[in-house]
Amino acid sequence: MKNLKYVYKFILVVPLLFMVGCIGTDDYSDVVSNQYSQQSTVFIETDDASEITRTVPGNVAQPIEVGVNNAPSSDITVSFSVTKDGGDAVEGVDYMISDATILASEVVGSSEVTFMSSGIYVVTVRSASDGSRIAVDNKAIFNVPPAVTVSISWGDAFYDYDLYLIAGNQDINGEVLANTFDTIAFETFEVYPPEGFSSVFIDDWWDDNAGTDVILIVEVDGNIEIYDVVMDQDKFVLVIETSYDADGNPEYDITPL
Amino acid sequence: MKQIYCLRLFMFIMVMFPLTSFAQGTVSGTITEASTGNPLPGANVVVKGTSNGTTTDFDGNFNINVNNFPATLVVSSVGYTSEEVGVDSAQSVNVSLQDGVALSEIVLIGSRSAGRTAIDTPVPVDVIDVVELAAQGPQTTVNEILNYVAPSFTSTTQTVSDGTDHLDPASLRGLGPDQVLVLINGKRRHKSSLVNVNGTVGTGSVATDLNAIPAAAIAKIEVLRDGAAAQYGSDAIAGVINIVLRENTNELNLMVNSGANVSKHSEQYDEGGMDGERFQVSANYGLDLGNNGGFINFTGSLENRGATNRSDSMQQPIFTMFDTATRMLGYDQAFAMNPSALSAYVGSLDSTLQSVYDNGIANGDDFLDIIASDAGPGGAQPITEYELRQRGLTRDDFRMKIGQSKLRSGKFMMNMELPVDDNGGTFYAFGGLSFREGLAAGFFRRPAYTDGRGTTAALENGFLPHIASTVVDKSFATGIKGNIGDWKVDFSNTFGRNSFDFTIENTANATLGASTPREFNAGGFAFSQNTTNLDLSNFYEDVFEGLNVAFGAEYRLENYQLIAGEEASWASYDVNGDVVSASTPDDDKVYSYFGRLVPGGSQVFPGYRPENATDANRNSYAGYLDVEADITEDFLVSAALRYEDYNDFGNTFNWKVASRYKVTDNIALRAAASTGFRAPDLHQIYFNATSTLFVAGVPNEVGTFANNSRLAQLLSIPGLEEETSQNFSLGFTAKIPEAGLKLTVDGYIVNVDDRVAQTRSYSSSGQNAEVQQIFSDAAAGSAKFFMNAYDLESSGVDIVIDQKMGIGQGTLNNSLAASFRKFEVTDVVEVLGQEVLDDRAKGFVESAMPRTKVNLTNMYSAGNWNFLLRNVYFGEVNDPDFEGSASPVIYGEKIVTDLSIGYTLDDNITLTVGANNLLDVYPDEVPTASNYGDQFIFSRRTSQFGFNGRYVFGRITFKLK
Structure with missing residues (x-):
């Protein structure tokens, strides 16, 4: 009987020990991994939601913004790589670009790129002066479409004709996109007509309305079209309808008037 | 196959072992029924003072070995008065037993008259001997015991459902958990403070917390399967559960129970192992109070329940490219990168990631989609796979916990009676305290x-957030009963309080970023109820064959509190650490890398806000008249009327008539008709859980709005009123003494009108200008409410067959209980042009619980051995998640087998081992495409029999006198 009491007591104590022992047992724990690093990066700064190609005119400086994921303690110079149509682009021939500078304690810096001929350009960060920074190859993509060169010439410099490209279909009140005001017998400009209609207008500066024969030359990507114009008054002489294909390349539909 | 062979061999040995025992000095004889002279099979014959016993065979014959003469044989059988017979030597003894009833057969519920046997009541009542079941069966809590024993009772543990994980919603006859009234010793038990608002069976209802009562404190449970609101008041639509506490004295009953789920899916799906460890110790002891039958009985119980987990490796995407960048660069440094740069950077790290990037670019996807969408060819998740490798993690590290929650509890219960005079005057009290911590x-x-x-x-x-619930339940009832003249008088007061406090652990307030606390006090609820009763009854022996008249009154006070959590548990903070308000600039709010407004509050369970806090009261009073007459010895009629008046929604009047007619001594017909009601719970009226989203600087409230809120008024949602019901039942009972068999068959129809439910979530989107203006006026983005939402038509048949017979030297008790039912939700109310219940909500009511349940229990006792074999058939259930879809998902019927074997070492110690769900049966699996990446492999929406698998246990029971 005495032994039995010991058994009873033991049976009573064991569960209590068990209950107490269960307090604070691991019910959960954080999922731990120790594979972390703290790399620094430099990249093209953009708000673009998706990869887009910007169509920009040649010979016009385009801003390029760069960013870093943590502010540097000293200035950083960022250089760029530029490709054209999938191959190397030649600086000074195809494009001009300057290094960007990100000042100490800043996270963004800027530069400009100018494209000098038509083509698809991809600008990426090549490197940073802080060599520990990883240059991310996210891209700024530009489509520089071929320019439209419009020229007029006539025989007698006595007359003065000026050349305009006006937005819209023969809309005399439209925005002037390009013009020339020379006083010689030759006027010319290179333009990137915007999507939609734009019109070439020749202004007889002195309003001579002399019926002068004027030669109108339109060159697009090496292809030349020549039109004869009789300047008996100020007039629209061409309508250019510009559209873009799926790759962002412009197509010009030119209609003489 | 080998396992099955071993199992069969084991069972054979266990069955045969007692039959091979033998002794000397055999007494033989025949037991007969005194009134008929027919032999009485299944009668017990025990040598007094020993555990040596046997039962009579089909012809009433027995043989028993007696070691020491002279001896006394105790002959007993259910329904008959026991007899003692002295024997001096090996001899033949014939005994006739007089009709009578055993104490445990007397039913206290359903009638205010003297107790009747379950087979004599005009309405169906199950009497469950908890002492026996708790000793022999695998189940240890009240809900578990009832689920496997009581026909038409359904309850399973829920998972990933907030507080409902720790309070099993239970259903009687498939009706709501709140449509069952629970009594303790005949006195109304308070409800839980928790209203179920998660997607589980019983959603929108307030249940009574049966598991707050230690099973060791319970002598028996009576389950009245019929509407009884006219007798007991609100809630008794589906029926009444009366828990009768133990009264034994001078006897210490100590039980130590230990078990675990040893299953093919334990620890992890298809892995096998052991989990769900359970350890329970309980003690029950009683003392005599005075010399007039007074007693005080105490029960203490401690339980530790481990968690189970049936999920597999997480197959959902785990990481995005942003996380890769975070690992390589640091969180803030990755956040500083634009999506173009970040995706390109991550893509450059690995060829698989580069493919993701290149494919995304080729498809013209947004950079954020490339970063977030971890979708490779053939369902591959290259980002997740790469990141897991780099971090040295596996998909197992991201498993959820799908199964039974962890629970630790301590429970105490007291029951006492003290006679105070010689005229039956008795002071009584009972009550308890339970404390549970769930995780x-x-x-x-x-x-x-x-x-x-x-x-x-x-x-x-990431992290796996946990909800730690602390449930404290207190109750105390006291009263005095006695006789005033010929009248029995009982005056009592019953108080109960249940509180739920939520602590959210291992979580975060995402708007606080890296500085977030990891633990939050999220607030909670408390519900208190005080009921004062005065009951009087008189039994007139000379009127008819007996007339009992009872009347009484009840006054009830209720209080519901919703307690706010700490600020960080509910608030959204801006980048400066200030609580977001209407004046917070958009730029100062916290956004994810993907541009989404980061949700505030403690993840998984945002705390209750100060404006949600509630402290509401209600009172009601009631009066009743209850008459029960034995018109003849065979014909019983009872009628009850009850009036109740609530200060918040008005009054209700209910009635009930019931009758029983004995066609023969052994066959009776019974029928009942009644009306019923259920007062909307205070929880349902006042519960609200809203959060504020600022859209363009305008605060928008979303969540559950109180039924009496301004928005509810603006949308013309009526104030909550009582549910009403009409109950009809018709059945018959039969007993065949020659076969030791009792049978009850009861059909029923329960029609519930204006059932209270939680509505679907409404938004103003797509509504007309007037509705949008209403939402705008109330600054509400979306809203749901509690309201009287629909009608319910329920019908079914319950069949209970009990049989007792002698086999060999033992007694075999067979019990078959079957329940067949069907439901239909009708007349769903429309709000804003839409029915307030969606298909899933209807599914919870109509088909998420088995419509058919059959329980066959065989208990065999021989000498010191006890065997329990139970097979429960759970009918098919529909997954509510697929209700209304073109391809509804049905989980098929299953049979769950319990087996336990007990051996009494001497009169004091019984060892029991056994298993619940011995054959390790699981419900059908959720379609793979819908199982949330192999997490919810078994449905958490249905309530069939759970999905813990095989549970094996061992138990030691001590009885010290």
């Missing part, structure tokens, strides 16, 4: 949550 997990906040709730600023691998 349940929510959804894993994977880093791939693009709205930032994964909080990778603080926890790079």
Whole structure:
């Protein structure tokens, strides 16, 4: 009987020990991994939601913004790589670009790129002066479409004709996109007509309305079209309808008037 | 196959072992029924003072070995008065037993007259001997015991359902958990403070917390399967559960129970192992109070229940490219990169990632989609796979906890009576205190949550938030009963309080980023109820064959409190650490890398806000008249009327008539008709849980709005009123003494009108200008409410067959209980042009619980051995998640087998081993495409028999006198 009491007591104590022992047992724990690093990066700064190609005119400086994921303690110079149509682009021939500078304690810096001929350009960060920074190859993509060169010439410099490209279909009140005001017998400009209609207008500066024969030359990507114009008054002489294909390349539909 | 062979061999040995025992000095004889002279099979014959016993065979014959003469044989049988016979030597003895009833057969519920046997009541009542079941069966809590024993009672443990994980919603006859009235010793038990608002069976209802009562304190449970609101008041639509506490004295009953789920899916799906460890110790002891039958009985119980988990490796996407960048660069440094740069950077790290990037670019996807969408060819998740490798993690590290929650509880119960005079005057009291700590997990906040709730600023691998519930339940009832003249008088007061407090652990407030606390006090609820009763009854022996008249009154006070949590548990903070308000600039709010407004509050369970806090009261009074007459010896009629008046929604009047007619001594017909009601719970009226979202600087409230809120008024949602019901039942009972068999068959129809439910969530989107203006006026983005929402038509048949017979030297008790039912939700109310219940909500009511349940229990006792074999058939259930879809999902019927074997070492110690769900049966699996990446492999929406698998246990029971 005495032994039995010991058994009873033991049976009573064991569960209590068990209950107490269960307090604070691991019910959960954080999922731990120790594979972390703290790399620094430099990249093209953009708000673009998706990869887009910007169509920009040649010979016009385009801003390029760069960013870093943590502010540097000293200035950083960022250089760029530029490709054209999938191959190397030649600086000074195809494009001009300057290094960007990100000042100490800043996270963004800027530069400009100018494209000098038509083509698809991809600008990426090549490197940073802080060599520990990883240059991310996210891209700024530009489509520089071929320019439209419009020229007029006539025989007698006595007359003065000026050349305009006006937005819209023969809309005399439209925005002037390009013009020339020379006083010689030759006027010319290179333009990137915007999507939609734009019109070439020749202004007889002195309003001579002399019926002068004027030669109108339109060159697009090496292809030349020549039109004869009789300047008996100020007039629209061409309508250019510009559209873009799926790759962002412009197509010009030119209609003489 | 080998396992099955071993199992059969084991069972054969266990069955045969007692039959091979033998002794000397055999007494033989025949037991007969005194009134008929027919032999009485299944009668017990025990040598007094020993555990040596046997039972009579089909012809009433027995043989028993007696070691020491002279001896006394005790002959007993259910329904007959026991006899003692002296024997001096090996001889033949014939005994006739007089009709009578055993104490445990007397039913106290359903009638205010003297107790009747279950087979004589005009309405169906199950009497469950908890002492026996708790000793022999695998189940240890009240809900579990009832689920496996009581026909038409259904209850399973829920998972990933907040507080409901720790309070099993229970259903009688498939009706709501709140449509069952629970009594303790005949006195109304208070309800839980928790209203179920998660997607489980019983959603929108307030249940009574049966598990707050230690099973060791219970002598028996009576389950009245019929409407009884006219007798007992609100809630008794589906029926009444009366828990009768133990009264034994001078006897210490100590039980130590230990078990675990040893199953093919334990620990992890298809892995096998052991989990769900359970350890329970309980003690029950009583003392005599005075010399007039007074007693005080105490029960203490401690239980530790381990968690189970049936999930497999997480197959959902775990990481995004942002997380890769976070690992390589640091969180803030990755956040500083634009999506173009970040995706390109991550793509350059690995060829698989480069493919993701290149494919995304080729498809013209947004950079954020490339970063977030971890979708490779053939369902591959290259980002997750790469990141897991780099971090040295596996998909197992991101498993959820799908199964039974962890629970630790301590319970105490007291029951006492003290006679105070010689005229039956008795002071009585009972009550208890229970304390439970539960710990349940929510959804894993994977880093791939693009709205930032994964909080990778603080926890790079996400986290599995846990809800720790502290449930405290207190109750105390006291009263005095006695006789005044010929009248029996009982005056009592019953108080109960249940509180739920939520602490959210291992979580984060995502708007606080890396500085988030990891633990939050999220507030909670408390519900208190005080009921004062005065009951009088008189039994007139000379009127008819007996007339009992009872009347009484009840006054009830209720209080519901919703307690706010700490600020960080509910608030959204801006980047400066200030609580977001209407004046907070948009730029100062916290957004995820993906541009989404990061949700505030403690993840998985945002705390209750100060404006949600509630302290509401209600009172009601009631009066009743209850008459029960034995018109003849065979014909019983009872009628009850009850009036109740609530100060918040008005009054209700209910009635009930019931009758029983004995066609023969052994066959009776019974029928009942009644009306019923259920007062809307205070929880349903006042519960609200809203959060504020600022849209363009305008605060928008979303969530559950109180039924009496301004928005509810603006939308013309009527104030909550009582549910009403009409109950009809018709059945018959039969007993065949020659076969030791009792049979009850009861059909029923219960029609419930104006059932209270939680509505679907409404938004103003797509509504007309007037509705949009209403939402705008109330600054509400979306809203749901409690309201009287629909009608319910329920019908079914319950069949109970009990049989007792002698086999060999033992007694075999067979019990078959079957329940067949069907439901239909009708007349669903429309709000804003839509029915307030969606298909899933209807599914919870109509088909998420088995419509057919059959229980066959065989208990065999021989000498010191006890065997229990139970097979429960759970009918098919429909998954509510697929209700209304073109391809509804049905989980097929299953049979769950319990087996236990007990051996009494001497009169004091019984050892029991056994198993619940011995054959390790699981419900059908959820379709793979819908199982949330192999997490919810078994449905959490249905309530069939759970999905813990095989549970094996061992138990030692001590009885010290």
